[in-house]
Amino acid sequence: MDGLDLLKKDWEKSDSKYPKLTYDEIYKMILKKSSSIVKWIFIISLIELGLGLFLIVLNPTLENSIESPKWLDVFYYATFPVIVYFIFLFYKNYKKINATDSAKTLMQNILKTRRTVRHYILFNLIFGGILVVVSSFIAYMQMENNLQLLNGSSEAMKYTVVIFVILLITLLILGVIYGIYYLLYGILLKRLKQNYKELKKLEA
Amino acid sequence: MNTELEHSFVELLEKHQNIIHKVCRLYTNNYDAHNDLFQEITIQLWKAYPKFRGDAKFSTWMYRVGLNTAITLYRKSKRSIKTQDFEGVSFKIKAEDYDDTEEEQLKLLYKAIHKLNDIEKALVFLYLEDKDYREISATLGISEVNARVKMNRTKTKLRNILNA
Structure with a gap:
């Protein structure tokens, strides 16, 4: 007998071999919380969305010590609708994730939701980076103008330290975001991506 | 509620x-x-x-x-x-139900299945459950032709693992 026929025969007869869970045991299970990757993606995405907002709030141009030009403030406030749009898009994509879809559609929707957050983070990093660089430059220019008024180099040193601290904090935040990404892609999405690739390979 | x-x-x-x-x-x-x-x-x-x-x-x-x-x-x-x-x-097969060779072969079969990737396992599962290619294609989100091709490849892969 062919191995697969034997397997099928065994499979058909296997019903009696499985444990029989009672009504109460199953009921207890539905009260428990899911630990699916979608849940984790949701939590990590919320952290990322929060971090993005934090990055914007940290905007150095808002600090009183720096007189920022009006256009920079306008530029800054213009990002709020964009952020709201990203959050809306994330929610919409997240809602589309449905365990009753085909395996491929389900994987596509999960990856799409992730992509929204990745684009959001990218937007924040680029925008935040521009803001930090421009503001630091403006601050430096102001410092240069005031340099003549300063006696000695202690004040100039202070400004330099502030700029360095801003850059350092920015780098630190970037590091944290990178860490979260590493965690997410490395652990959560590895298997999904492998399986998605396997399905895509079939269609090629 | x-x-x-x-x-x-x-x-x-x-x-x-x-x-x-x-x-x-x-x-x-x-x-x-x-x-x-x-x-x-x-x-x-x-x-x-x-x-x-x-x-x-x-x-x-x-x-x-x-x-x-x-x-x-x-x-x-x-x-x-x-x-x-x-x-x-919990799934110990009763000795009297099978002869030793079959039991040994089944053990090898399940071992071989565990070596397959997730998609191949899904195909084996749907095959064992007697699902037609229309349903397999709808479940996985691939075309019927591709489901058929992949199913044959998976079966061959299993047989190869067994014969190795």
Whole structure:
């Protein structure tokens, strides 16, 4: 007998071999919380969305010590609708994730939701980076103008330290975001991506 | 709250629970992991149940959610690292039911299945459950032709592992 026929025969007869869970045991299970990757993606995405907002709030141009030009403030406030749009898009994509879809559609929707957050983070990093660089430059220019008024180099040193601290904090935040990404892609999405690739390979 | 819904769901699941056990059998290789996956599939089914419409068979709907959970949604817990032998736990085959060669062969078969990737396991599962290519194609989201091609390749792969 062919191995697969034997397997099928065994499979058909296997019903009696499985444990029989009672009504109460199953009921207890539905009260428990899911630990699916979608849940984790949701939590990590919320952290990322929060971090993005934090990055914007940290905007150095808002600090009183720096007189920022009006256009920079306008530029800054213009990002709020964009952020709201990203959050809306994330929610919409997240809602589309449905365990009753085909395996491929389900994987596509999960990856799409992730992509929204990745684009959001990218937007924040680029925008935040521009803001930090421009503001630091403006601050430096102001410092240069005031340099003549300063006696000695202690004040100039202070400004330099502030700029360095801003850059350092920015780098630190970037590091944290990178860490979260590493965690997410490395652990959560590895298997999904492998399986998605396997399905895509079939269609090629 | 929702007690009517809970009751009808748990009753249906109790009746059809073997479908979940069978998914778990192919995707896990120890008792703890089996229970973990069983629980996650149950939770996913429960979450999707309010949207379940009677026009699909409950069991067909279970196949889809069960496989989706095993392939995509399930996050392997730390507990599944334990290497307790599956055969030795709760599914021990009674010696009188099989002759030794068959039992040995079956052990090898399940071992070979565990070596397949997640998509191949899904194909083996759907084959064992006698699903036609239309349903296989709809469950996985690939064309019928590709499902057929992949199924044949998977069977050949299994035979090769067995004959090696």
